[in-house]
Amino acid sequence: MDFTLSEEQVMIQDMARQFADAELAPFAAQWDxxxxxxxxxxxxAAALGFGGIYTKAEHGGSEMGRLDAALIFEQLSRGCVSTAAFLSIHNMVTWMVDTFGDDDLRARFVPRLTTMQMIGSYCLTEPGSGSDAQALKTKAVRDGDDYVLNGTKAFISGASFSDVYLIMARTGEKSISAFLVENGTKGLSFGAQEKKMGWNAQPTAQVILEDCRIPATNRIGDEGEGFKFAMAGLDGGRVNIGSCSLGGAGAALDAAIQYTSERQQFGKPISAFQNTQFKLADMATELDASRLMIYRAGDAIDNNDPNKSSMCAMAKRFATDMGSKIANDALQLHGGD
Structure with missing residues (x-):
């Protein structure tokens, strides 16, 4: 088993790191x-190919793999986790339209999505049902050449900011379908911004659909295929968000290492104390274990491993938990300063 990244992957990783250092990190606190x-x-970011990382090249995608995407989101998150996580959502929208949409839909939307002249949000979660796609209450009713959508989506990243919203809606008792609703469509509105403890640079609110009429040509795929699309997006989405946790945790660990090497106590840096060294060693171990799980999961998607779904779920669970723990441990090591 070879854990070495290819020369191309190292270049991709370096490019994302340089972008994060120059374009994200200096402004992250201000945005928040x-x-x-x-x-x-x-x-x-889109000019570097980050608007359609694993989207096909036909309409401007970078056509990279899911492991490549993990490398990119990890590095971007070192600069601003909030922005990187939102970019991962936009990539899922771009990929879903390109993978499951017909030629007309792809031609109309994907070129603008890959350049991020059009920014996309993914709308699955609803009040009371979370992300359980089978429990959706939002409805889409066919009316001639249109669909009329009614319902509410909750905790939507990019609500009111994005240009297009990928909506999962019920088209029958056991039928979920996917639609694109552009900002400015009559009947589309947004709730108040959620009050959050972090990720404030990423707008989060309800997306409200009230007799929202869209052309039937804005449906992705056939009626009833939306649940399949939602499930197909979960594996990659889990790897993406786990990768963002890696980046945030890595930046926190680096900050803790630097601080403890500079902070003096009893005539020496606190990094010289064994207790501090134990804590830093634990943090580094947890980060490396998380990274290995995320990279393995990304590789499993690329190679269509039969166990990819469980790998992605476990990797996301572990990496996000460890990301939170490492960030908190880094905060404690900074003490009262």
């Missing part, structure tokens, strides 16, 4: 304080 997201920054 102002609760704002930078559209020009997202367009710069």
């Amino acid at each position: 304080e102002e609760k704002s997201m930078s559209r020009p920054t997202l367009e710069k």
Whole structure:
């Protein structure tokens, strides 16, 4: 088993790290304080191919793999986890439209999504049902050449900011379908921004559909295929968000190492104390274990491993838990300063 990244993957990793250092890290605190997201920054990311990382090249995608995406999101998250996580959601929208949409839909939307001239949000979660696709209450009713959508989506990243919303809606008692609703469509509105403890640079709110009429040509795939699309997106989404946890945790660990080597106590840096060394060693071990699980899961998707879904679920669970723990441990090592 070879754990060595290819030369191309190292280049991709370095490119994402350089972008994070130059375009994300210097502004992350400001974005969080102002609760704002930078559209020009997202367009710069798209210029590097980060708007359609694993989307086919026909309409501007980078056509990379899921392990490549994990490398990118990890490095971007070192600069701003909130922005990187939102970018991962946009990539899922781009991929879903390109993979399951017909030629007309792909031609209309994918070129703008890959360049991030159009920014996308993914709308599955609902009040009371979470992300249980089979329990959706949002409905889409066919009316001639249109569909009329009614319902509410909750905790949607990019709500009011994004240009298009990929909506999962019920088209029958046991039928879930996927639709694209563009911002500005009559009947589309947004709730108040959620009050969050972090990720404030990423707008999060309800997406409200009230007699929202869209053309039937904005349906992705056939009626009843939406549940299949939602399930297909879960594996990659789990790897993506786990990768964001890696980046945030890695940045926190680096900050803790630097701080403990500079902070003096009893005439020497606190990194010289065995207790501090034990803590840093635990953090590094937890980060490396998380990284191995995420990379293995990304590789499993790329190679269509029969156990890919369980690998992705376990990797996401472990990496996000460890990411939170490592960040908290780093905070404790900073003490009262």
